[in-house]
Amino acid sequence: MILDEFEIIKKYFSKTLKKFDENVIQDIGDDCALVKIPKNHVLAISTDTLTEKIHFLKDMHPSDLGYKIVAVNLSDLAAMGAKPKWITISLTLPKINALWIKHFSECLFKTLDSYNMKLIGGNTTRGPLSITASIYGIIPKNQALLRNKAKIGDxxxxxxxxxxxxxxxxxxxxxxxxxxxxxxxxxxxxxxxxxxxxxxxxxxxxxxxxxxxxxxxxxxxxxxxxxxxxxxxxxxxxxxxxxxxxxxxxxxxxxxxxxxxxxxxxxxxxxxxxxxxxxxxxxxxxxxxxxxxxxxxxxxxxxxxxxxxxxxxxxxxxxxxxxxxxx
Amino acid sequence: MILDEFEIIKKYFSKTLKKFDENVIQDIGDDCALVKIPKNHVLAISTDTLTEKIHFLKDMHPSDLGYKIVAVNLSDLAAMGAKPKWITISLTLPKINALWIKHFSECLFKTLDSYNMKLIGGNTTRGPLSITASIYGIIPKNQALLRNKAKIGDxxxxxxxxxxxxxxxxxxxxxxxxxxxxxxxxxxxxxxxxxxxxxxxxxxxxxxxxxxxxxxxxxxxxxxxxxxxxxxxxxxxxxxxxxxxxxxxxxxxxxxxxxxxxxxxxxxxxxxxxxxxxxxxxxxxxxxxxxxxxxxxxxxxxxxxxxxxxxxxxxxxxxxxxxxxxx
The missing domain is CATH 3.90.650.10 (PurM-like C-terminal domain)
Known part of the structure; x- marks a missing residue:
């Protein structure tokens, strides 16, 4: 944990707390987030990491990163036929750069808003720039799009x-x-x-x-x-x-x-x-x-x-x- | 994605596939994992990152890391009163070291087994050593242990x-x-x-x-x-x-x-x-x-x-x- 993790979270990542979602019982602020899954639905979970120089070029603009970490994870939900609901973000940063975090978080929330999603948890750590997101969506029972159901002639x-x-x-x-x-x-x-x-x-x-x-x-x-x-x-x-x-x-x-x-x-x-x-x-x-x-x-x-x-x-x-x- | 991500997953991380859990509809292998939440329960979600030199010393034994990434995340579930169910692991490795991965994954699965948990997803990436886990547990409705309910005299x-x-x-x-x-x-x-x-x-x-x-x-x-x-x-x-x-x-x-x-x-x-x-x-x-x-x-x-x-x-x-x- 970096020294001022709590201040960072408070300043840049607490916007989501204001947004109401009846299925979120507890978001950021406790040991875990707590969510309800609507009746007759299953939960789709995917996780993806973006690492500097591997998944994105050095000096990629933080706004683009804030967008992309959501988009690439959403794409996995799309491929299952899931409706996006929530996300957690683990952010590893080499140093505290307030402007970088401002741009990143603003674009992150703008993107989440456009999909009616909510940030429900995460953590910040010091280290080489890397972002891992876990994304959550819901699908009516037995309606998920799987990889193993293609048939000859399709x-x-x-x-x-x-x-x-x-x-x-x-x-x-x-x-x-x-x-x-x-x-x-x-x-x-x-x-x-x-x-x-x-x-x-x-x-x-x-x-x-x-x-x-x-x-x-x-x-x-x-x-x-x-x-x-x-x-x-x-x-x-x-x-x-x-x-x-x-x-x-x-x-x-x-x-x-x-x-x-x-x-x-x-x-x-x-x-x-x-x-x-x-x-x-x-x-x-x-x-x-x-x-x-x-x-x-x-x-x-x-x-x-x-x-x-x-x-x-x-x-x-x-x-x-x-x-x-x-x- | 590293070149042989799929071989690594297959060789060291597919053990979980054999384990039956009636609430897991889809584990590793599709775009998302799919899980059901038992009736009258809520889902507790927590995510934590361990980064070399920040959270653990350089050259920490991979068995200890395989244990600790589960333990520190389980501790968050414990603090909410949740029953552990599933985990996803995002593993960032500087290089492919088969022995390292063998030790890490063996101890990871041994630990998961001892808590009757299942690995349901994750990814591997090249980069400085770092592990992010997202952990999932269930709690009967309205029984979560929160941080905001302590009362004077307790x-x-x-x-x-x-x-x-x-x-x-x-x-x-x-x-x-x-x-x-x-x-x-x-x-x-x-x-x-x-x-x-x-x-x-x-x-x-x-x-x-x-x-x-x-x-x-x-x-x-x-x-x-x-x-x-x-x-x-x-x-x-x-x-x-x-x-x-x-x-x-x-x-x-x-x-x-x-x-x-x-x-x-x-x-x-x-x-x-x-x-x-x-x-x-x-x-x-x-x-x-x-x-x-x-x-x-x-x-x-x-x-x-x-x-x-x-x-x-x-x-x-x-x-x-x-x-x-x-x-």
Whole structure:
């Protein structure tokens, strides 16, 4: 515990205490937080850590961090179809920098407010910059979206566009001389990814499985394939790629960004074919594109990659082989 | 995420998957864990971080760390009267050291097993050694032990003995030439504190308030005084001090260890006088000493310190003044 942990908590992290939530019996201030779970609901719990130089670049703005620690954890709730409720934050800081903490906490609370969430606990510690959040959401009984329920013949969808976040990270690392509006768009997609919370909840009785894309499309979809013991046919030409990404990067680069780079925080989900019209009715009004990129198949835990109808040899852990044959 | 996070999880952290808990719908392996909370119970949540060089000495044995990350979090559940259920662990490691992880995880699971707990999630990250755990327990509705319910006239108790852990830490730092059996006892009290889980649950309808002693008796009891808006008369000569501590350290040292040093993880609690016999009936059989050290009074949020019946001038943030007058 750092010397003035209590003053920090009081000054910057007590805003949440004013917010009423009938299911929170005790928030910050006692040994534990106490919460009630509404009848016929289960609690979804996820925890994620962001560490400087590993998960974010040195000198990332504290506002972006305050946003991102919530967003990446929310993305896990989205992938289960959970409604966000509460969060705890463990903050490790190299030193007390009041301005840094002010920016971080302001953006943290702004983000929590926009999802109607409440900070219910946490701790601050001295050490190399790192943030761990545990996030809590609720789901009606038996309606969680799991990874192990994809069936052969199910269609595979992704929300939004893929690869923008990885392109944004590339730009932050490589600092181009001029930052155009469209390059800033990509950077923003990296710094401020939008977790697909509403999609997740609306997919509850429609999708057979879901996961959020944090490590990269092929890596994350692979987890559904492993848990569901099936394979996937993927139409590479159906991947949703933003015009901004295509216009600013080579095909080699954007394909890599879209398939094997992470942090898009879009949802990848499967639905039985009979649910196509239900899917439209449920999520069309959200105004976010969603695209069918393939179909679950019986190939054991692996991929069959197609490009414009042609079965191609594409390394799902890289892009070189594909490009040699298909550029 | 480190490259082989999944292999690490699979090899060392999947033991829990075999353990049945009817309230766990989904444990490690999906985006979130899913749990049910038994009817008429509330969920207690606490989170704590241990960081190398801040919370533990460099080169602390991974077995001790695997124990301690559970124990310090359990202590928060104990102080609320909660029954332990689940835990998530976020582990940040500077490098993959299989033997380190083996020792850590083996002792972690052994400790969890002994409290009938289940690991339901977590993550591993590369970075300076640090561990954050979030712990979950359940409490029957309206029976949680809070910090704000102490009343004037209530008696103040502590479990076990105070100061042993601080003495143990002192020994680890100052490395005496010969480590006697009794010095090893003190070191063990520091490395392997026993959270008072059974006491906490048995105090549910007896204690008016409770807290665990992690920062030091006066510092932690002060929180009860602040939240309950009252003061305390403390009989310094009633503090439970082990013979081992008294025999191996000066009075100046052991008084400091017992009052202003932390990590004993004993419970400090208050009870209305009418509950004295209930208290005996409830916890005598546990075979752990518990001592009345004072009484809640109306002094606003402060301490009145007595030594053998005499009101003395004792700095609750230090020991010097007391010793000048009373040694």
């Amino acid at each position: 269609l595979i969808y992704v929300t939004g566009t893929l690869g923008d976040s990885a392109a944004g990270l590339f730009l932050l690392k490589n600092k181009p001389k001029t930052m155009t509006k469209s390059l800033n768009y990509l950077v923003k997609k990296h710094l401020r990814p939008i977790p697909r919370i509403m999609h997740g909840q609306l997919l509850r009785n429609i999708a057979s499985s879901a996961i959020d894309i944090s490590d990269g499309l092929f890596s994350d979809l692979q987890k559904i394939l492993n848990f569901s013991q099936c394979g996937a046919n993927i139409n590479l030409n159906k991947l949703p790629i933003s015009n901004v990404l295509k216009e600013n990067f080579s095909k080699k680069k954007w394909l890599k960004f879209a398939t094997n780079s992470g942090e898009d925080y879009e949802l990848c989900f499967t639905i039985p074919k009979k649910n196509i019209s239900n899917l439209k009715n449920a999520i069309n009004h959200l105004g976010i594109q969603y695209n069918c990129i393939g179909e679950i198949d019986h190939i054991k835990n692996g991929y069959n990659i197609f490009y414009r109808g042609k079965n191609i040899n594409f390394s799902c852990k890289g892009y070189n082989h594909f490009l040699k044959n298909n550029e | 008696l103040i108790y502590v479990t076990g003995t105070l100061g042993d852990s601080a003495a143990g830490l002192f020994l680890l730092k100052n490395k005496p030439k010969t480590m006697t059996k009794s010095l090893n006892y003190l070191v063990k009290k520091h490395l392997r504190p026993i959270p008072r889980i059974m006491h906490g649950q048995l105090l549910r309808n007896i204690a008016s308030s409770a807290i665990d002693i992690s920062d030091g008796l006066f510092s932690d009891l002060q929180k009860i005084l602040n939240f309950s808006q009252c003061g305390a008369n403390i009989n310094l000569n009633k503090l439970p001090i082990s013979n081992v501590l008294k025999e191996n350290f000066s009075k100046k040292k052991w008084l400091k260890f017992a009052t202003n040093s932390g990590e004993d993880y004993e419970l400090c609690f208050t009870i209305p006088k009418k509950n004295i016999s209930n208290l005996k009936n409830a916890i005598n059989h546990l075979g752990i000493q518990y001592n009345c050290i004072g009484e809640i009074d109306h002094i606003k949020n402060g301490y009145n310190i007595f030594y053998r019946g005499k009101n003395i001038n004792f700095s609750c943030k230090g020991y010097n003044h007391f010793l000048k007058n009373n040694e």
